[in-house]
Amino acid sequence: THDLEFDSLGKDTYRHRIAGSRLTLIKSKKQVAIFSDLAYFDDEQIRLIFQKCDFVFIEGDSISQNPKIYVVDKREPRADIAGEIIAIWGIQQNQSDMPHFDKEQIKELCDFLVNKYQNRR
Template sequence: MRVYGVTGWKNAGKTGLMERLVAEITARGFSVSTVKHAHHTFEVDHPGKDSHRHRIAGAREVLLASRNRVALMHELRGEDEPTLETLLARLSPVDLVLIEGYKRDAHPKIEAHRTEPGNPLIAPDDETIKAVASDTPLDLDRPVFDLNDTVAIADFILAEVRL
């Protein structure tokens, strides 16, 4: 499976870039799935809903299905957080999986960077970052794209993964 990451510090523009890339790449006829790493506890169902009641009762997995979507929730219940490799193995086959976060994993990535938050670039010390998408010009040893030039960034990623 072809994978490519979008990484960067908080408020760097990762999610907006991911959203634009998914729209751009799927408009070109490719199937895309995404993986997003969260650094905190999150909820996908709500108290009072049947799925929430099943999960709170102790179910390890709750599969919610309708004619429009399927959602599988897996409670870790003391298990270690699954690796990115384990999570990717659970996905259905697609042309490309875009990964948001997982900055320490070894897959190729593009770094989203905004100057306003004041965070340093990750790219100079990380060879897995193949390009940077920034809101300001940068002098680096790899390609630098305008953060909002979705077409050029999508072209780069698709060439990198040979699609």
């Protein structure tokens, strides 16, 4: 999101990337992370990685056609988001009929998603 660098100067994954690695995996006893150039995975490959998941939340994917939950903070609303916005979460900034959830309404948002997509698998 916004050119965020996940691996930083001094880290082995950073050195791997600088040396030319297009894909690096780091693993601990409790977590796994894959670092990749954006061009390494296409959308279909990413879908395969998450195929056993009921929901996948992707931060910063404003250009794909994937359905989106628009997270509203104190900034001005964005007009450049592609794909269907199915709900708004956060500060109320519009008066539309779109489903809106306050930041405390996590259970209600989850229920909305389950009801909307329960028959899609």
